[in-house]
Amino acid sequence: MPRDLLRSAEHRLVLPPIDHGAIALMVEAVTGGVPTRRLDDALLRTLDIGDLPVALRNVRSADDGIDAIARVLSQKADYLESGPSLDELHGYGAARDWGLALAQDLNDYRAGRIDWSDIDNRGLLLSGPPGVGKTSFAKALAKSARVPLVATSVAEWNSANYMSGTLQAIREAFSRARAQAPCLLFIDELDGISDRTQIRGEYVQYWTQIVNLFLELLAGVEERPGVVVVAATNHPDRIDAAVKRAGRLDREIAIEKPDVATLDRIFRHHLGAETLPDISLAPVALAARGRTGADVESFVRRARGRARRGGRELLLADLMAEVRDDAPQLSSDDRRRIAIHEAGHAVACRALGFHDAIVDVSLSDAGGLLVMTQQITGCSTLPQLEAMLTVILSGRAAERICLGEASIGAGGRANSDLERATTIARDIEARYGLGALGPVLVDVSATDLLIPNGLLEQVAKRLRAAEERARVLLEDHRKQVEAIAAALEAEGYLAGAEIERLLATAASPSTPNSEGRR
Template sequence: MQFPTNASAGSILLAAMDQASDRLARAFLQQLVHEERKRLKIGQRSNSYAYEDEVALDNDAVEQIVAQDEADRPETAHVPIPADLAAVAVMLARAVAAETGLVRRLRREAPVVSLATNVSDLVEPVRIVAEKCLFQPQAKIVDLAVGRAGRELTRRHAALFVCDGIGSEARPDKGNEAIRAALHVRIPIVGIAPDPMRQLPRDLTRSSEHRIALTNLDQAGLALVIEAVVGGTPSRKIDPDLLRMIDIADLPVAFRRTGTPDACIEALERIVAAKAEFLGDGPPLEVLDGYGEAKIWGLAAAADLQAYRAGRLGWEEIDHRGLLLSGPPGVGKTSFAKALAKSARVPLVVTSVAEWNASSYLSGTLQAIRKVFARARSQAPCILFIDELDGISDRAQIHGDYVQYWTQIVNLFLELLAGVDERPGVVVVAATNHPQRIDPAVKRAGRLDREIEVGKPDTTALASIFRHHLGGEILANIPTLPLALAARGMTGADVEAFVRRAKGTARRAGREVSMDDLLDEIRQGRRSLPSSVRRRVAIHEAGHAIVAHALQFGEVAHLSMYDDGGEACLEFVTDGGATLPRVEAALSCILAGRIAEEIEFGAGSIGSGNGPTSDLAKATQLARDIELRFGLGHLGNIHLEPTAGELITIPGLLPAMRDRLYRAGELARRIITDHRLALQAIARELDENGYLSRQEIEAALSGITSVSDAGMAECKLHLVEEQ
C-alpha cells in the first residue's frame, strides 16, 4: 500500500523519536545496572568484614561456598534492577528524549528544567534515577531543597530541587534564595515535584527552559522494564485496558516471584485485574433499574467514552463530562458509578472527600486531591467517582478560623474540576446526600454542570433489584413482585441486606431460602392488611384509575397494594395553560377513591382524610387555590397567599369550596356508577396480584368511554339542576 508523502514522513519521524527515546531509556537502564553492580560488590565486602568481626570465615563452610560462588560469577551475568526504578528510568528517559537536545544540555550546559511527576509516590525514585543518569559522571549533585547548599556551589555541581508536595515548605515562595545562587553559578538545575507550578520555588519555574512530565508506560516501555528485571523480553503484550491502569507500585509486587518475561506479564495482569473495578462481577448499567434520568445520562456517557477510546469522537465533542448525583443514602450512587464504568469498559477511580481530609495537614489534603486527579489522568479514559462531595463546604457558609483552610481546598478542587481540557477522557461523577451544602461554583458550566436526583426505587425497580441479589438460582421461578410491594419505600441497600439476612436464616436452618424468609426480614413483625381492609383499599385505588381514564386526566402508571395501604400512581403535567375544566377533572380524580368506597361499601373510610397528604387534604387545597390563587372562582380575578383563618374571614369562601368539592365528587360518582363492573374487576385483580402495570390497567379500562370537557360541562349542569 502506498501512503501519502506527508504521512510517510510523519511515520518515519515518529519511528525515529521512538528509537531515540528507547536508546536513551536503555542507556539509563545500563547506568542503573552499573550502579547496582557497584552496590552489590560494596555490600559483599562490607558483609564479609562485618562477619569476620564475629566468627572467622574459615569456620563456616557454607559461607565459603557462597563467597566462592559470588567470586566466580561472571561480570556478564544479568543484574536485576528494582522494577520501580527501571520503570521510572524508562519514563524519565522518554520525557527527556522528547525535548530536542535536552540530554546533551544536561551534560554540557546549564539548563533549568522543571519535571512533573504528577504523583508524590514517584518523586523519590525519580530523584534516584536523576542523580545517577541525568548529569555528567564527575558532577557533584546537591539537593537545593536540603540545608544551605545554595551558598557552596561551584561549576562542578549539578543541582536538584526535590519536593514531594506534602510538607509545609511545598510553596512557590520557599527555596528561592538557593535557586538564585544556583542560577548565578550557572549549573544545571532540575526541579522535581508532582505539580511544579504550585510546589517548586517561583524562581525555578520562572526560569525553566524545559517543562517536562513523566509519560505513562506503553507496551514497548513495559517490555524494557521486564527486560531490566528478568533479563529477557516477553513474547506477548499485556491487555491495553490493563496497561493504562498499572501503578508503579504494582511492578515490584508482580515481578517478585517471576523468573521469565511472560510470567511477568501474567502476574501483572492478575494484580491489575484484581483492582480493576470495571472488570468486576457487578452488572452493567444497561440491566440496572431504578435510576431513571441518571441511567439515560450514564448510557449516553458510556457510548461517548467508547467512541472516544476508538478514536471516533474527540474529547471536545463529548458533552457528558461531569455529573452530580444526589439522593438519600442507600439508593445506589456508588453502584451507579461501578455500573457506568463497566458499561463504558473503562477503569473506575474511586475516592471521597473523607479520604482527602484524612491528612493531618492542609498540604496533605491538597496533595491527596491532586494525586487522585493525576491518577485519573494516567488511566484515562476513565470514570472518576468522588463520594461525599458535600464534605467540601460552600465558601459562603464558612466562618471563623477555618475560612482560609477550606477556601484553599475548595479553590483547588474547582481548579482541577474546571480543567476539562487538561484531563481528556476523565468523566467525573460525584455523589452527595446533601446537594444544598455544595458550593454553587461546583455546579457551574464546565464542571459538574448536570445534577440528577436519584430517588428511592419504585415497585418495578425493587422487584428487579431483588432478582439481582437473589441471582438465578434462589426462587428462580417465583416472581419477586410481592417482595417489592412489601419493601415499598426501601432502597437497593435495604434489599441487599434483606437478601443477605434471609440467606443466613436459611443456612442456619439447613434449607433453601423461602419467600417467607424474605418477607419476614422485610416486614420485621409488621402485619399486612386484613382481607376486608385490603378489599376496600383495592376498590379505592381502582376508583382513581377509572375516573382518571374517563376524564383523560394524565395516565395511570400503576396501581399497587402494600402492607399499610395502596397507591394509584398518576402521571400528569399541570402548567400555566391549565383551564378550569382540567383543574376540576383533577378534583374528581382525587376524590374518586373515597367515592368508590361509598358506592361499593355504602360509606367512605377515614383513610381518605388521614393527614396533610391525604386525598381530602389535597382536594381541599386545590379547591381553595381555584378560588384564591388561580382566579377561577366566584371572587373572580384575584390572587391571595395563604393566611390563617382565611376560610372564616373571607365571605363565601367556605361555601364556594364545599360546592366545588361536592360537584367534583358527584361527577366521579356518575362515572364510577356507570362502570361499576369495571371497578370491581380491577379491584379484584389488584387484590389478588398486589400490582397492576400500565399495560394491564389500559387493557382493563379499554371499554370505558372518555368524558370530554363539553361532557363535563353538561354533567355539571345536570348536577346544578338536581340541587
C-alpha cells in the same frame, strides 16, 4: 510541580507512551524471540507499566507474550471494581442512560477516536434519598467505562486538622484522579460543603475558601483531561449554586426510590438465577414498596441467614418475613376497601382521559398506590386541574358507592389524597389566578387558608364539587370499579396495560352517556 523546582532543572525529559516497538523489545528481552504480530491499538492505549510484569511472568514464546498482554488488558476492568456493571443494574432511569453514554465516550476517548473536548458528560450531580444506590452507581459506571474509580467524600476532607488540611485533602483527591486518568472521581456527601449564601458568623471566611478552591478545581476541566467528576448528595437544595454552573457539575439527575416492577428485578438480581428460579417475586416486591435497593440487599442477606440457620434452602416466606419485619398484615376487609379505593382512581383516570398516564396500581400491607405520570405544568388549564381533583378524590367516592361510607385513609398524612387535593384547590384560588379572587397571586402556605378572608370556604367548595363529580362518574362505571378492585385484591399489582384491558372488557352499559358528558 513547584515553579522554582522546574526553573532549577537543567534538563527536562518527556517520556513518550509505550508503543508497539517498546512492547516488542520487552517481549524479546523476556522470551528471547521477536513477536510476529502486534498488540491491538485500542488495547495498547489502556496499557501502563504495571501491566507488563503481570502479563509476562510465565510466557515462553514471543507471540505468547503478545497474547498474554492482550488477555491481561482485556480483563483489566474486571479488577478495577467488583460488583455489577451499569447495564446490569435496575432503577436508575436517566442516570443509567447518562452513564452508559459516558462509558461509550470514555472507551472512544481511551482508544483515541475522540478528544476530551468532544465528551459532553464530564460532570454529574447525583441526588436522591439515602439507600437508592448513588455509590453503587459510581462503582458500576467505573466498571462499565473500564476506568479506575477514585472515591472520596466531603466528610473525609473535613476530617483533616485545620483548614489547611481540608484544602490539601481536596487538592490530593483531584491530583490522584489526574494521575489515574482516564478515571471517575466520585465525591460523596457533597452537601457537606456549605452554600456560601447561607453561611453566617465566624465561619464565613473558613467555608468561603473551601468552596472557592473546590470551584476552582471543578472549573479546570481542560486541565484534568480524562477525569469525570460525579458527586452525590441527599440534599441538592444545600449545594452552592456555583457548583451547578456550566463547565462544573452542570447536569443534575435525581434517583428516585424504585417502583414495584423495579423492586422485583432488584430482588432477582440479589438472589441470582439459581435461587427460587420458578417463584414469582411480585409478593415481596409489593411488600417492599417504598424501600430502596440497599434495603432489598439487606432483606436478601438476612433471609439467607435465616434459611442457613434453619438448615434448609431459602424460601419466599423467609424474604417476606424480613420485609414485613413483624408488621401487621391487612385484614381481608381492609384489603377489600383499599382495592376499591385504588380502583376508583384508575377508573376515573381513564374516564377523564388520563388512561395513558397510568403506570401501575399496587396493594400491599402498607396500603394502596396508583402511579401516574400526569403533572401540573405552566400550560395546565382550569378544566385539567378540576379533572385532576376529580381523580384524586375518586378513591373516597368509590368507597362511598361500594361500601356505603368513606374511610379516613384518604387523609391524615403528608402526600395523602386530601393533602394533594387541598394544595391544588388552594393554588387555583390563590396562585394560579383561576378562582373566585380573580387574576391575583396571594402568597399563602398550607396553614394560611384563612388569609385572605374566605379562601378556606372557596377551597372547601371546590373540593366538595370535585368529590361530587367523582361520585356521579363512578356510579356510571361501577362495574369497572368492581372489576379492577377484584383483580387488584387478588393479584396485588396491575400494570397500566392490564388496567386498560380490564377497563375495556368490563365497560358498563352506561359508558356512552358518561363519555358524552365528559
